[in-house]
Amino acid sequence: MAAMIKIFSLALVARICLMVYGAWQDANMDVKYTDVDYHVFSDAAQFVSQGKSPYQRATYRYTPLLAWALTPNVWLSPFFGKLVFIIFDILVGQAIYSLVKHSGHSWQTARNCALVWLVNPLSATVSSRGNAESIMAFLVLMSLSSLVRGRTMLSAMFYGLAIHFKIYPIIYALPIYLHLGHESSHLKNNSSVLLTSKPWNTWHSLLNSLLPNRQRFLFTSVSVAVLGMLSGFFYWMYGWTFLYETYLYHVVRGDIKHNFSPYFYLLYLTSDPIAGAPLCLRLLVFIPQALLLVVVAAAFYRDQPLTWFLCTFVFVMANKVCTSQYFLWYLSLLPIILPYLKLSMVQAGSLLTLWFGTQALWLLPAYYLEFKGHNTFIHIWLAGLLFFAANAFIVYYTVKHYIRKTR
Amino acid sequence: MYFLRHLLVSLQLSIVQTLLPGSNLHMDRSLIGQGFHRDLNTYIVLDKDLRGLYTSPECSLLLIETLPAGVYADPFQLSSMVPFGGPKIRLDGAVNIEAAEFMSKSHELYIFVNVNLYAVDTMTEQTVINISFPIHARYHKPSSDPNVSHSTVTIFHPSLYSNCSKSDAGSFLSAPCDVSSNLLCRWEQLSYICSAAPLELMIPVGMARDKPIVILVTLLVTATICSLLIKFIWESDSQTCKKHS
Numbered sequence: 001m002a003a004m005i006k007i008f009s010l011a012l013v014a015r016i017c018l019m020v021y022g023a024w025q026d027a028n029m030d031v032k033y034t035d036v037d038y039h040v041f042s043d044a045a046q047f048v049s050q051g052k053s054p055y056q057r058a059t060y061r062y063t064p065l066l067a068w069a070l071t072p073n074v075w076l077s078p079f080f081g082k083l084v085f086i087i088f089d090i091l092v093g094q095a096i097y098s099l100v101k102h103s104g105h106s107w108q109t110a111r112n113c114a115l116v117w118l119v120n121p122l123s124a125t126v127s128s129r130g131n132a133e134s135i136m137a138f139l140v141l142m143s144l145s146s147l148v149r150g151r152t153m154l155s156a157m158f159y160g161l162a163i164h165f166k167i168y169p170i171i172y173a174l175p176i177y178l179h180l181g182h183e184s185s186h187l188k189n190n191s192s193v194l195l196t197s198k199p200w201n202t203w204h205s206l207l208n209s210l211l212p213n214r215q216r217f218l219f220t221s222v223s224v225a226v227l228g229m230l231s232g233f234f235y236w237m238y239g240w241t242f243l244y245e246t247y248l249y250h251v252v253r254g255d256i257k258h259n260f261s262p263y264f265y266l267l268y269l270t271s272d273p274i275a276g277a278p279l280c281l282r283l284l285v286f287i288p289q290a291l292l293l294v295v296v297a298a299a300f301y302r303d304q305p306l307t308w309f310l311c312t313f314v315f316v317m318a319n320k321v322c323t324s325q326y327f328l329w330y331l332s333l334l335p336i337i338l339p340y341l342k343l344s345m346v347q348a349g350s351l352l353t354l355w356f357g358t359q360a361l362w363l364l365p366a367y368y369l370e371f372k373g374h375n376t377f378i379h380i381w382l383a384g385l386l387f388f389a390a391n392a393f394i395v396y397y398t399v400k401h402y403i404r405k406t407r
Numbered sequence: 408m409y410f411l412r413h414l415l416v417s418l419q420l421s422i423v424q425t426l427l428p429g430s431n432l433h434m435d436r437s438l439i440g441q442g443f444h445r446d447l448n449t450y451i452v453l454d455k456d457l458r459g460l461y462t463s464p465e466c467s468l469l470l471i472e473t474l475p476a477g478v479y480a481d482p483f484q485l486s487s488m489v490p491f492g493g494p495k496i497r498l499d500g501a502v503n504i505e506a507a508e509f510m511s512k513s514h515e516l517y518i519f520v521n522v523n524l525y526a527v528d529t530m531t532e533q534t535v536i537n538i539s540f541p542i543h544a545r546y547h548k549p550s551s552d553p554n555v556s557h558s559t560v561t562i563f564h565p566s567l568y569s570n571c572s573k574s575d576a577g578s579f580l581s582a583p584c585d586v587s588s589n590l591l592c593r594w595e596q597l598s599y600i601c602s603a604a605p606l607e608l609m610i611p612v613g614m615a616r617d618k619p620i621v622i623l624v625t626l627l628v629t630a631t632i633c634s635l636l637i638k639f640i641w642e643s644d645s646q647t648c649k650k651h652s
Contacts, residue, residue, distance in 0.1 A: 039487060058483070058504065256507060256546055266625045269549050269618045271507065284626065288633035295637045318633070373442040375556040375611035381621060385628050392632045399643050 004097060004111060008090050011118040015086045018128035019079060038130025041081055045070040055241040061249050063165055064234050064242065066132060082130045089127035089134040093118040095141040096335045099305070102149060105339050113335040126328060133325065136166050137332035140308070143169070144333075147176065148304050156219040160226025167250050168329065171293055171311050178301035180215040258366055258380050260322040260359070262388040265381035267320060289318035303404060306340070309333040310395060317391035324359075340404045347401070351394055358383070358390040431457050434601040436564060438608065443544040445608065447472075448537065449565065451599070453522070455532040461522040466571035468520040469582060469594050470538065476511040477560035477610065478542045479504055485540055494538045495519045495586040508545040508558075518565075519586050549613035557609040564601050568594035 022033035044054035044067035054067035097114035139162035146155035365379035431454030584592040
């Protein structure tokens with residue numbers, strides 16, 4: 001553990017150095033280091049410290065908890081929030097370490113998995129630039145980690161809090177529900193039971209497998225209570241704006257600006273309120289995403305870490321809006337399934353190259369559109385489709401090379 | 408269309424010139440950058456004899472800039488630039504920085520200029536006031552004309568006012584006294600000479616003629632890939648069970 005403390009400290013110092021460097025870059029260069037969202041948080045914190053609503057800051061679409069937590073940004077130091085995000089970033093590393101270790105791996109394996117997160121330049125820059133994703137990653141990992149340890153109530157509390165922060169963890173509801181219905185909810189207990197039959201072999205057993213039980217009731221009521229209390233409290237404080245900005249916006253969001261989603265150009269071309277397309281076409285794009293989520297949950301729910309990773313991955317790849325920020329949602333879950341991925345260095349390298357390469361193919365026409373004013377919509381659209389195909393291949397390859405032996 | 412615009416500009420110019428023979432207030436305008444993110448530059452040049460009129464402490468100039476629905480200035484970006492010497496700008500209302508052009512309205516920027524902050528050029532004895540701030544283009548409606556791949560956004564020249572001189576154009580306006588005050592002041596309009604044409608941005612737009620093919624191919628590709636993936640996951644389920652044993 002002493003070795004781990006050393007690693008965590010080093011990771012912390014490295015991120016603080018990045019933060020200090022960022023302050024220099026912000027003051028001296030045209031391209032700013034600090035994330036645009038960080039200014040949004042800081043402005044919202046300013047509003048709440050004056051007793052106003054954080055939603056007075058346009059594009060603040062987060063829980064008021066975040067604005068409240070960052071009020072020291074106003075009276076202490078503008079770096080306070082970044083430090084909070086950095087600390088959560090390190091806690092994510094700790095959560096990965098303990099989850100992998102709990103699954104029965106050696107501490108060296110657990111350390112390596114934590115290192116995948118801690119020395120990852122992506123996670124280090126994201127938190128030191130002042131993006132709040134590390135809090136989200138922490139909440140999701142804590143919920144998952146408590147769940148696989150059988151601490152249903154704690155897991156439900158983290159789960160409710162996570163959905164309150166960002167609505168996307170709602171996609172884990174089905175796998176969690178299926179998991180909690182299983183007789184032996186822990187892989188290590190009695191794996192032979194898993195093999196005897198598929199629970200949906202007959203309609204009867206399907207129905208049976210979906211009936212509420214004590215664990216399911218506990219998880220549902222606790223998470224709904226946490227989410228409901230927080231939402232009720234903030235609704236009482238800030239009214240409808242809170243509900244709209246925090247939850248509804250993310251569902252009804254009609255952002256037509258170019259993004260990684262394969263549906264981007266379709267949605268843009270049909271966005272015109274007069275000559276656009278019928279609503280049903282725009283709803284059609286939800287179907288593949290929903291089907292993928294259900295199938296992944298049904299197929300893999302016995303292995304919660306794998307299911308959470310795959311659910312997040314397919315959700316992001318088939319979403320109607322997809323930005324690079326969303327990639328962090330599954331990248332924080334990747335380290336916990338790595339010990340079961342039997343890939344050679346070449347295979348792993350090829351997958352990484354495929355993922356980055358197809359992104360680069362998208363970034364190039366996007367740069368020409370945004371900064372050079374060239375009409376590259378067709379290229380961006382084709383690159384988006386290619387990225388979608390590459391992501392599907394990554395899912396296929398991951399599942400194919402995922403081997404989990406029970407002990 | 409193009410001809411008409413040029414006619415208008417030259418007409419505007421000649422009016423200014425007839426009103427003000429030998430005026431010594433000049434303006435120049437330019438847009439820096441390409442694509443969706445630009446810097447809007449305005450230069451106001453005061454001749455030596457004119458500077459003295461606007462350098463008393465309570466005196467300031469006001470530029471009213473009208474940004475059409477196709478572009479916007481981000482109020483929070485503008486205020487974050489003030490500590491680094493950015494211009495003092497007040498907006499006439501909230502700006503939705505995410506909406507598309509066809510869902511937006513034009514908005515006005517009140518730019519307050521303190522002439523004292525600008526030095527006199529020792530060579531020309533002129534005072535050059537440079538006001539620069541970033542603007543961003545909004546997404547536009549897809550083009551229904553297959554030959555038109557860009558939408559044009561035109562930004563006309565701002566109107567210029569002063570709170571400490573007699574109007575030479577004979578009109579005045581009630582507008583906020585400064586960037587944060589709720590009080591209204593009387594602003595006299597000033598005429599100026601500007602030889603630049605109104606600024607134009609060319610914004611790439613989606614092509615409506617692509618719509619059928621984009622809908623068809625997008626749905627076909629995503630549906631096929633999803634079906635293959637779903638089939639694979641469904642079948643690998645039994646294998647994963649075996650792996651668990």
